[in-house]
Amino acid sequence: MIAGLLTGIAASPWMRAALRYGAIVLAAVLFLISLRGSGERAGRLAERLETTEKINDVRRRMLEAAARRPRDRNELAERLRDRHF
Numbered sequence: 001m002i003a004g005l006l007t008g009i010a011a012s013p014w015m016r017a018a019l020r021y022g023a024i025v026l027a028a029v030l031f032l033i034s035l036r037g038s039g040e041r042a043g044r045l046a047e048r049l050e051t052t053e054k055i056n057d058v059r060r061r062m063l064e065a066a067a068r069r070p071r072d073r074n075e076l077a078e079r080l081r082d083r084h085f
Contacts, residue, residue, distance in 0.1 A: 009015045070076035 009019075070079055
């Protein structure tokens with residue numbers, strides 16, 4: 001029964017045209033949905049990259065500050081006396 005119904009639908013030229021246009025519309029909708037998902041993924045990756053860059057900048061500044069720190073108590077006292085801290 002279902003096979004006969006599908007054969008009848010496929011035999012009509014109007015229905016074949018409607019099925020063809022329906023398939024085209026379905027493909028376009030699926031493409032747009034896929035494109036939206038790709039855009040969201042790209043946005044998340046860009047946000048992650050920005051966060052990573054901020055973290056790396058903070059770490060770099062911390063390392064630079066650690067390189068300039070006094071090495072012992074005497075150097076700290078000398079810097080405090082010279083007001084160069």
